[in-house]
Amino acid sequence: MNRLRRALAAALLLGLAAPLRALAAWNKDAFGAKTPGDALKHLGVSGATPSADVHIDAPQIAENGAVVPIEISSAVAGTNALIVVIEKNPFPLTARFDFKEGALPFVKLNVKMGETSDVRVLAEAGGKHYFATHEVKVTIGGCGG
């Protein structure tokens, strides 16, 4: 159902000259999910196999959970999307990047983490999903003054 809704939204969009308005696809159910499992279910992800071809470059310790820099990429052939899930966040699904012809499956971004947690990145290729995880420890910086 979800794929149909997004395809419909995309088709509608093509017809509109105006810049993106509220019709752009934003998977409310997936982003609103409170557990990683539910989030992935709403993204249509059924199973995912661990793969060393999914790379996460992130610090082991973050002095502050407000800005955690992560660099993610996939060497899995035919990767068309990268999904970022922060397991212990109130809403684990953080971002989904769809790469079309002309873009490499690579993104660097800063994310918020409420507490020490695993960051899970999934690569989508040929309708299958591959993942890697990386734990980031969030500590209290500063003088606590």
Add this chain to the structure above:
Amino acid sequence: MAGPMKMRANLGAGFTDVRVLMTHPMETGLRKDADGKLVPMHFIQNLTVKVNGKTVIEAEISQAVSRNPVFSFRLKGGAKGDKIEVSWLDNHGDTAAIETAIA
């Protein structure tokens, strides 16, 4: 009126490195302002990256992306002068866009 955006697109080794900075509060709806009132959710939901008018990356992001987001992307190949456009749309329906040529 959204704050400024800034973007750089440089030819890298076999790819084009695009770095874009956006002014946006990315409010989670959980933060209290100076007088203790909850600040409502306000965050970018959609990102689009285009090269010479053709969409190459579409993203759906959440309030878990840090305030004043900074993204780096990599595009296949690319030539000097190619037009790169990055635009965003947030949950209030506000949008902003920036365009630059590959240096």
Add this chain to the structure above:
Amino acid sequence: MKLLTFAALLAFAGAALADETAKEIQRYREMVAEGSPAELFEIQGEELWKKAQGPKQVSLERCDLGEGAGVLKGAYAHLPRYFKDADRVMDLETRLVHCMVTLQGRTREQATVRVFGSADRPSELELLSAYIAGQSRGMAIEPGLSHPKEKASYELGRALYFQRVGAWDFSCASCHGEEGKRIRMQELPVLYKPQYARPVIASWPAYRVSTSQVITLQWRMNDCYRQMRTPEPTFGSETTVALIHFLTATARGERYHGPGNKR
């Protein structure tokens, strides 16, 4: 939002592990610096520098920051310094207020009504500081130290650094006095020694990731005195400028690489 300290990390205590921790936090800081939105504040600062404001509806573009009216290149790297027209040593923020009053016709109260801003609404001085400091990137830090009032300001700054005051008997040196000391996980640079002052002063003003704000040296002096449990230092007062002057002089010779990034 439960903040969990990383008890699991240190399964066994030991200096080796403390080094590991310090190395990892350093890596975190480098990655934050790479992906920093600080430049966005420089852009807003440039707009303010050029924007006509105040009763006289004039921009700040004729403001003399010490290198000549309107000259930005290297201005920050050579502050604080003595200004003949005001007959006193001024740092960047104090000098900007001077121009807001003399060029734009604002009263001092109007110019200093909101010197420290917030993430939602940065102050004019914070944005202007980010822009003007950025114009000295790559240049050697050389504050004024030849004029008698510059020497006196340096001496006053150093004496302030060691003056024990406040409800808890602190001086700056109470925390910034001995090598290798930490408050919580926060290393404390010994700022009266050049080798420690250089990298710190070369990165102010800075974008603070925890609050998404640009913070300036005037704010830093203000907030340190708050934590020293003293009354509040008046913005731009000789005390704040002398301290900034002492720290900048201690860091002289370093290549300025701000605006930087802080936790």
Add this chain to the structure above:
Amino acid sequence: MRTLALLLAAAALPASAEPTPKDVQAVMQRDFHPRGQATMERLVQDRLQRVCTETHNQPPGDVTKTLEAEQMKTIVYPQGSLVGDWKRGEAIAQSGRGLTWNDKPGVPAGGSCYNCHELSPQELSHGTIGPSLRGFGKTRGASTEMQRYVYGKIYNAKAYNVCSQMPRFGPSGTLTAEQIKDLVALLLDPASPVNR
């Protein structure tokens, strides 16, 4: 205990009249203004603050003795037990609040202990300005003398080390007798995580 920091820094730059602590105090009294509970008399150095400033925290022996004796007289011991509840002690040690211009008067202050000391092994975000207090009670025992020493030291650390960087929590009105007793428990109670 401390290198003569000032001499070291003095050599670095052109000498000009070096302001005395009294001169500096006058400049501060002109350049500061009261805010919240932080009033101006906090800028007036008492004899201890002035001596420690003048001597870079290394006063001569006789001066140290007189000043420490004076500070010892300020210590007030409560009636009955000096040992409170270590759980409340842990919360006090964690809290950095108290006496700043944006702390509301009347709201209990904390001891900021973790800013400078290691205490319980679970808390890894601790400072290193003060010595580690891990296993303090286990190694020193919890005799009544030790309880009095620890209570006195928290109440006024300068009675034992005149230019210590540890605040005078009693005389400054930061901590109540109850709070200090809870910190004594955190350090001496065998059940406290500090001693496990």
